[in-house]
Amino acid sequence: MEIPYVSTSRPDTGLYNAKLGIWLFLASEVMLFGALFSSYVLLRVGAVSWPHGYDLLNVPLATVNTVVLITSSVTMVMSWASLMMKNFSRYRMYMGATILLAVVFLVIKYIEYTGKFSHEIFPSTSTFYAIYFTITGLHGLHVIGGIIVNAYFWGAGSKMWKSDPQRFTNRIEIAGLYWHFVDLVWIFLFPVLYLL
Amino acid sequence: MESTNVEAVKKSVRTYILVFVTLMALTVVTVAVSSLHLSVGAAIAVALVIASFKATLVAGYFMHLISERKLIYSTLALTAIFFLALMLLPISHMLDGLS
Numbered sequence: 001m002e003i004p005y006v007s008t009s010r011p012d013t014g015l016y017n018a019k020l021g022i023w024l025f026l027a028s029e030v031m032l033f034g035a036l037f038s039s040y041v042l043l044r045v046g047a048v049s050w051p052h053g054y055d056l057l058n059v060p061l062a063t064v065n066t067v068v069l070i071t072s073s074v075t076m077v078m079s080w081a082s083l084m085m086k087n088f089s090r091y092r093m094y095m096g097a098t099i100l101l102a103v104v105f106l107v108i109k110y111i112e113y114t115g116k117f118s119h120e121i122f123p124s125t126s127t128f129y130a131i132y133f134t135i136t137g138l139h140g141l142h143v144i145g146g147i148i149v150n151a152y153f154w155g156a157g158s159k160m161w162k163s164d165p166q167r168f169t170n171r172i173e174i175a176g177l178y179w180h181f182v183d184l185v186w187i188f189l190f191p192v193l194y195l196l
Numbered sequence: 197m198e199s200t201n202v203e204a205v206k207k208s209v210r211t212y213i214l215v216f217v218t219l220m221a222l223t224v225v226t227v228a229v230s231s232l233h234l235s236v237g238a239a240i241a242v243a244l245v246i247a248s249f250k251a252t253l254v255a256g257y258f259m260h261l262i263s264e265r266k267l268i269y270s271t272l273a274l275t276a277i278f279f280l281a282l283m284l285l286p287i288s289h290m291l292d293g294l295s
Binding site for chain 1: 293
């Protein structure tokens with residue numbers, strides 16, 4: 001049996017099903033990160049004193065990571081645009097770049113984390129570090145999830161381009177929506193944790 | 197129809213590049229402003245305004261929210277209400293402490 005509305009839009013919603021699905025998932029993600037942001041605000045306003053992120057964290061590395069993640073968002077949307085223009089080889093190039101940039105982001109994060117660990121700084125060190133490691137750790141897990149999905153669409157999953165190009169293009173749009181959300185979360189994390 | 201689509205996507209690509217350049221410039225502004233070491237209130241206000249503007253660009257153009265279906269707007273409006281409630285919780289706690 002064929003799954004309905006994977007390529008075409010449902011007449012009542014005007015959307016293919018996966019698009020509504022990913023937006024509902026992203027809505028739940030907003031609440032997940034929202035709960036942690038809310039906890040951060042609660043902990044910060046309730047604290048007697050709160051350190052400046054720029055005194056404790058590596059701002060240059062985080063700035064580079066911001067540039068890396070924003071660039072990966074552009075390459076992601078370009079990979080989808082390439083499929084819309086029926087250019088599969090360009091899609092592979094942009095998707096490959098997105099995956100590479102995501103890996104660079106994680107390597108920089110690894111350098112940041114190990115730098116802290118080598119100075120005996122752990123989540124248990126202070127409330128600031130507890131919330132820093134929790135939020136950036138959860139965000140890092142999302143980056144890993146994105147790499148896995150994108151790597152599948154770059155490799156084995158891309159076979160669908162030949163059998164059902166419209167459905168494959170939709171899949172990349174969905175993966176892109178997730179990836180842009182990961183970028184969007186970082187856009188708030190960076191100033192809130194590192195610069196304030 | 198097909199060629200119209202391709203033309204529309206080509207036009208979008210130019211917008212993506214413009215958004216990318218704006219996001220980069222705003223990242224530089226964010227870091228530059230933080231190095232001024234403004235008062236905590238002013239620093240938070242500036243950082244959040246710039247971050248919100250950047251987020252609007254990403255959501256509007258990369259996530260295509262600028263031209264999306266009504267059902268997605270409704271879903272996001274509901275999410276925004278719950279998100280706002282989450283953010284108001286610590287603020288109401290703070291006001292409790294003041295009274």
